[in-house]
Amino acid sequence: MxxxxxxxxxxxxxxxxxxxxxxxxxxxxxxxxxxxxxxxxxxxxxxxxxxxxxxxxxxxxxxxxxxxxxxxxxxxxxxxxxxxxxxxxxxxxxxxxxxxxxxxxxxxxxxxxxxxxxxxxxxxxxxxxxxxxxxxxxxxxxxxxxxxxxxxxxxxxxxxxxxxxxxxxxxxxxxxxAKYDTCIAHCQILYEEQPDNKEVVDLLNMARKRQKIQLRDQRKKDRDDKNKNEQREGVIKAIVQRGIKISKCDGKLDIDLGKLEPTLPGAQDAIVHIEDGILKWPVLFLYPEYQMTDFIRACPENVPLLYQLEQVFPAPWDKNDKYSCNSINVYFEGHDKMPHIIDPSKNLGELLVAKYFELKAGTPSFFVFPRGSTVEARFLESYL
Missing domain, CATH: 1.25.40.10 (Tetratricopeptide repeat domain)
Known part of the structure; x- marks a missing residue:
């Protein structure tokens, strides 16, 4: 058994x-x-x-x-x-x-x-x-x-x-x-064994075409990345040279573009950039009386802030014509948590290096009020 x-x-x-x-x-x-x-x-x-x-x-x-x-x-x-x-x-x-x-x-x-x-x-x-x-x-x-x-x-x-x-x-x-190099390597071995195999020949030709496109796209991406890196380095260098204070930065070595991205919805692509040596900033004007805002995507630092205000006035929501370049006061909130009045006829670059100015969320922000108005008085009293 x-x-x-x-x-x-x-x-x-x-x-x-x-x-x-x-x-x-x-x-x-x-x-x-x-x-x-x-x-x-x-x-x-x-x-x-x-x-x-x-x-x-x-x-x-x-x-x-x-x-x-x-x-x-x-x-x-x-x-x-x-x-x-x-x-x-x-x-x-x-x-x-x-x-x-x-x-x-x-x-x-x-x-x-x-x-x-x-x-x-x-x-x-x-x-x-x-x-x-x-x-x-x-x-x-x-x-x-x-x-x-x-x-x-x-x-x-x-x-x-x-x-x-x-x-x-x-x-x-x-x-x-899309691993075309691997595909080509396997196809070449198959081709040596079966040079008349149409499926292998067609696959090899398609992979070579796709590989050329892939390499071309990668070269373009590398160039774009290089340009973006150079752009970032140029922006940071310019900010440091000008002495602009950045909120939540412990010094010039702590500055990066991540801290300069606008936080406004839909404004992330309006980050500060440099063109021909000129910094161009996103700028926000706030009108507390009407709870309205104006967003300027690229304001050159060598242009008076007044020129930007001339582009937005008269405002469609200003039914009583209280807001004009000759009848307003403009303020920023400083790092001392106090309001500071500015002269809008000065270039934006001059305002960014003012004594108490501190850049927050990568976007210079300014409060706009009718001069001598009740809403302006309430704004100032809120800081007392």
Whole structure:
């Protein structure tokens, strides 16, 4: 009886193993090639994922009655997957059968589980490992997990560098995630083996075209980044040279453009910049009497503030014509938390270096009132 058991557990010969691997691979390849080329829409629906999980042997709570069982379910019933009763190669083969079964039924996520368990068996057969990784890559390809498909395909190639299907899938996956250099490298190897393969030639040509565009765009981005960095450095250098005080900065070494970005909604792109050596600032005028504001996107530092006010007056909300350049007072709130009246005929640059002026949120802000008005008196009293 023990002799019969020994015979039953006799390991497969090399010839038998190769025949089995070829048979499993051929069955899966034939099935893949027979698939209709269309967009994948057969994944687990969100409203049925528990039902799908219950069909899998790893998660099912009871054996289904009357339904066809996958090889994995039948194998579990027969202790087919017991590591103490099977060699790593036999386990890998069984899990591969289960993966192939689920793949043919378009249960790609379940197939991935099968192939993954086969990989975990850690058999020392290179061809089996290459096949498991290649098949798992096929599942990820159909699920549009192109980055993972590339990883699995290249893992398959590490076990069998001659695996044509794994290399082609690696090339196609690399193309989908814009890794054109990787795609080209795989295509060139394929081209050496199959110079007449139209799919490989077309993919290689497309990847080379896309790579040229990608390199051109990267060069443009690098130039733009360089110009932006030079612009930032120029702005910071100019601010330091002029001695403009920045709120929440502990000195000139602590100044960066992040602290100069306007906080007003929609004004983030109006950050201070430099043109021909002239700083251009976003400026905010506030009219507390009407709770209105005017936002000037780029006020040159060498232009009187009065010129900007002339552009906004008469204001459409000023029904009584109280606001004009000849009838207003303009203030800023200093770092001493007190209001300071200014002369709007001075250049903006002069006002920014006034004794108590401190730049907040990257935007010079000024309060505007009708001269001698009640609202101006209340504003001043609020600081007492």
């Amino acid at each position: 023990s002799e019969a058991k020994e015979d039953a557990k006799k390991p497969m010969t090399e010839e038998e193993r190769l025949q089995l691997c070829e048979k499993l691979d051929k069955e899966l390849d034939d099935f893949i090639n027979s698939l209709e080329r269309k967009r994948y829409t057969e994944g687990w629906p969100e409203d049925r994922w528990e039902e799908e999980m219950d069909k899998h042997p790893f998660f099912m709570k009871s054996v289904p009655e009357g339904d066809e069982m996958s090889p994995l379910a039948e194998g579990l019933a027969k202790l087919k997957y017991d590591p103490e009763e099977n060699t790593p190669l036999e386990l890998a083969t069984s899990y591969k059968e289960d993966g192939n079964f689920n793949f043919k039924h378009k249960n790609y996520r379940l197939a991935i589980l099968g192939y993954t368990e086969g990989i975990k068996a850690k058999c020392d057969d290179a061809e089996m490992n290459a096949s498991l990784y290649n098949n798992r890559a096929a599942c990820n390809w159909f699920l549009k997990n192109y980055r993972t498909a590339l990883f699995d395909s290249e893992r398959a190639l590490s076990f069998n560098p001659k695996h044509i299907k794994a290399r082609l899938r690696a090339a196609k996956s690399a193309f989908e995630i």
